[in-house]
Amino acid sequence: MQKFKISDRFKRSEKYNLKWMKSNEMGPNSLWLTEFLTERIDLEPGMKVLDLGCGKAMSSIFLAKEFGVQVWATDLWISPSENLRNINEQEIAELVFPVYAEAHSLPYAENFFDVIISIDAYHYFGTDEIYLPYILKFLKKGGTIGIVSPGLRNEISNEILNCFKDFWEPEFFSFHTEKWWREHWEKTGLVEILVSDILQDGWKIWYEWEKELIETNSVNEERGSDIGLLEADGGKYLCFPRLIAKKK
Template identity: 50%
Template sequence: MGPNPVWQAEALVGLMPLEPGMRVLDLGCGNACSSVFLAKEFGVEVWATDLWIKPEENLRRVVEAGVEGRVHPVYSEARSLPYAEGFFDAMVSIGAYHYFGTDDLYLGYFSRFVKPGGRIGIVQPGPVEEYETLPPAHLEEYWKWDFCAWHSPAWWRRHWEKTGLVTVEVADQLPHGWDDWLQWNEACDLDGGTPGREEARMLHGDGGRTLGLTRLVAHRNS
């Protein structure tokens, strides 16, 4: 659904070591591709949690991928998660956290589900620095209102640090994030997928000047 979730998951796992048997939350997992990847590559057990994609669809994919019993598809709203506090060893959210996580109070809710010391990693679209005006002039023709939730690494760092609940270890833009995002949309366009062409036009319009993929890795303070 988002700019290749497996590439984005790869960009997180180098910074948040995963060991076999760990319990991992993949929040906003969409089609659960990242969940399957994490289970297959690292032997972790993943709770593939999403709102828009039916868990039955993800279960079919999980069975086909041979990771049944290691990836658990769950239907849930991000603000009403059905988990015990401290249940997860690590939590990731790929191309999804900005849909709910810009609320100042959300991290306080979300971080309680990972063990103290456990890592939280997110990647989503964002500008290298906050735009002074919205929409930014050079992207006006492509802009959709909900892009206002795209934020820079510095914005996310402050957003999380001001809670005092986590220690941010990394807040940056993915190296080659713009290229990956564009390449993904061009592939989707060839395949007739969404958002494909329109988003590729926007990325060409930006020319890699401002847009990319924002990455954050933090651990929960005890």
């Protein structure tokens, strides 16, 4: 397969150290996904941003460095002390604040944030009907919420389950289509959908990242590699839905 030119696609991410990206990765490259998301969100210096499920805070650091926004880097699995070390090393502590919190029990004031983003995390807690009304409480009226998560081009069927049978994990039932996410948010009547699409060449981009990790012995042992899943798919179903909406 021809080498896909990631650098042409993600010009902002290209500036960041590849070793740093590999040692902080927790799935499909979060800088690339954050760049994809923020291409369609207006971010101005000084804005308050919630980065929900930030993992090792690479997306938060990227947001602060690229746009001068203040970011509350919020996560459950990664400790705020570990994230603070990373934030300090990146010399951006005046703009990125690490917070330990569970997504259903957030320690923030209502109407506090201008923007809420979530990269490869929202599907862990946001598929039920009551989550969007909850999270929107923390967003100002007219503020923006945006997510990118792994998803599918078709809703789950026996065909899809059969395609992935050797690699399927129960948590993949949280993968949905861009259309599913749009309807999931739209029906609440609480938001106006601004963007609903998928990352073009998403499968290839994800595959290139996993190959790079394998070829450079950088696979995180705890997480393992997604290469089997991606090869079983062959570019048929896996994709990255992107949803951006404005709070009414």
